[in-house]
Amino acid sequence: MNKKPIRLDFFRYILANVISSLGVSVYILIDTFFISRGMGSEGLAALNLSLPVFNFINGFGLMLGIGGGSKFSMLYCNTERKETDSVFSNSFICILGIAAIFEILGIFFSGQVTHLLGADEAVFDMSHSYIKRILLFSPAFLVNNHMACFMRNDSAPKLAMLGMLSGSLANVILDYVFIFPMDMGMEGAALATCISPFISIGVMSIHFITGWNAFRFRLIRPSLSVIKEIVSLGLHSFFSEVSGGVVIMIFNFVIYRISGNTGIAAYGVIANAAIVFSAIYAGIASGIQPLMCRYHGRSDISAIRYVLRLALRTAMIFSVFAYTAVFFCTSEIVGVFNSSGNPMLKSIAETGLHEYFLFMPFMGANTVLSVYFTSKEMSKQAQLISLLRGTILIIPLAFIAYMLRSMTGVWLTVPAAEMMTSFVGMSLLLITNRKAWAESLKPVPNIR
Template identity: 45%
Template sequence: MAGKENTLQEFGKYVSQSVLSQLGVSCYILADTYFISKGVGADGLTALNLAIPVFSVMNGCGFMLGIGSGTKYGIMKGTGNEKRGDVLFTSSLCVVTVLAVIFMLIGLLAADPITALVGANAEVYDMTRTYLQVILLFSPMFMINNLLGAMIRNDGNTSLAMTAMLSGCLFNIVFDYIFVFPIGMGLFGAVLATAVAPIISILILLQHFVKKKNQFRLIRVRPDVRLVASAAGLGVPSLVTEVSSGLVIAVFNLLILGLAGNVGVAAYGVVANISIVVIAIYNGIAQGVQPLLSREYGRSQEKNVHRFLGWAMMLTVILAMLIYVGIYWNADVIAMIFNSGRDMDLQRIAVEGLKIYFTACPFVGANILLAIYFAATDQAAPAQMISLLRGLIVIIPLAFIMANVAGLTGVWMTFPLTELVVCVVACGLYKKMKRTYLK
């Protein structure tokens, strides 16, 4: 019994700190959008939206290598193979550095063609180019931060990982305001605050090495590219999620614009902003339990693996019900917070969207958790399948079908229907895996 109590306490610590970290990130994304819209105006917000896909690709590569390497290291720790973890960390850092240099060179040498490629017109061209160039020049900071954070979290130092992430977020929020308003640096100030934030996080994460709490370190070894590729396979779901989110938003914007005009797109902005926070909670639960799943999998403790997964799933479902009830009964209040112009059409569309869109809550939480579970237990293929189905294969064609069949209501229904279909597939994959294990 004591052992179960200890594991429950450990579960609570890992998950709560991870959820706080992810909520911090979601709040800084919202703050970034708010300060740019207020301090720079609609053109600044347009430039930000145009640049986001490029940032998503760069940051997604960092997540793929970081979370993949962290997951692989967690499994290695479980098997007692820490020496191999040194090779993994050193090799991953080398690969991340090479990729980051490539992104830097793109920022230095190809900012103009990239800006044209994302569709920036004359009014927002300079601002979009500025945002892209600064973000790409700081790509080593973003990517190394992703790698260090994931490795340290899987090394058991979740408190430091949380402190580093929240400190970076807080810096970004504070200096967003300082650079944009008192100093008047405009969009450049906003992107500079965003670019410096991971440096703050890295400086805090380095304490893990200074205090000698780490069980992994840099060593002199020839980089093992095959080992990094194997780890990256476990991080592919994070890359898919990061890259596809921008594409899905673009598709939804296009469909809603045709059905309800700019007011409809603004209403979708309300839904999307709330979705950022809700998804952050689910990501926090999944990323919090991942190191525990990987460790117990490495130790061949299948009972503990499914115990941790069961607790995480139970927490996800309970929170999903509470979140949906809260959104349903407070949809008017939530919409009014973002509806500063008191536009009644926007209010009506946003309220309808909130009530339909977030019926997806239990399914999206389960899908995120199961994708992380498969990756955490070294099963890359089902993890990748779930992410691709959620992010691209089901949702995009279904959005066009539902828009034609049921108009704006159909667009709102696309997200819950997608997550329901994928949840059925994910649960099927999980049951198949359990049957294989029992045999």
């Protein structure tokens, strides 16, 4: 095995995807900054209550995008164009069906969704204004994620990155214009975010206009077997993304009853900072996914393991540097989002940053391992990791903290869940590697 070209591909892919993922995270981070400046702690609380809607929309987009993109990458070198087009077409049809459901929620049930997410009278109007528009523009977010995932698997990670960054830059500019000069408040923040994916899609459309694409949409009858396989390969991404929304909902429920809306605003600061660091891990995972699927299609086990080692080391090195930066710049991070100088918000958020961000090395390992198992078509292992870190461990730990009325317990919930999941993930990795090694030692039958 020649490691140099694999290493070059690794860093080329993860660099483009990390930048792309960071661009997506800017959607919400910039909203948070401008909303904190324009609407104070109540605006921060309203935004944080709205974030799970993004998680659910992105969860479906990534499930079908990563699942479909993975299958496309596995088939690309070994099958006819018709089969790879079928994968794209089936996944896109599913995207349209899911978009219709979110549209119905936005038109008829946005108020009920806002209540369900825990908005009280003080922040209901702001939360509802944001949530309604995000739901109405959900098709754009879904298509944006779907296109980016397929393009990364179609050897166009740089163009996907450029599309995502263009959308994020538009979001920054429009956020400022709508919130301050035009004084549109929460409605303006939502509108800026909703316009951004159209910019991104426009840039990524170059891939199709120029004819670089190795996949296209065909009018076909949906195939349940193909859709089932796509969903199976992308389900870990759905669980990971949606579980993030579930965690925010649970934390909002618990924190509101311990520290009120100020506590939710403080959690909003922490959650939005965490989105940036999570985007780094998501970028590493998105970068290695096409490579691992390609090597799996070629049955190159040594190359897959080498990429896995590179990814785990990269995630660990980043975690050390990132936590050091968070630890020594805590006051500055909180100060950016605490324009009113609220002392209670400052105290809760600074303590939370030190404790909550202990999750980083474990989250990095779990994110990489999920993609590794998916790329080897071991979907059950990938889904188990996603479920453990997203719901199975988080929910009971959060409610223990609630019963103890302990904010420290709340902040340590995620690090504890990620650490326990890492132990399970590494154990699964060792078991599967031992099985593969044992299989390789079996004598080949002597057929005469």
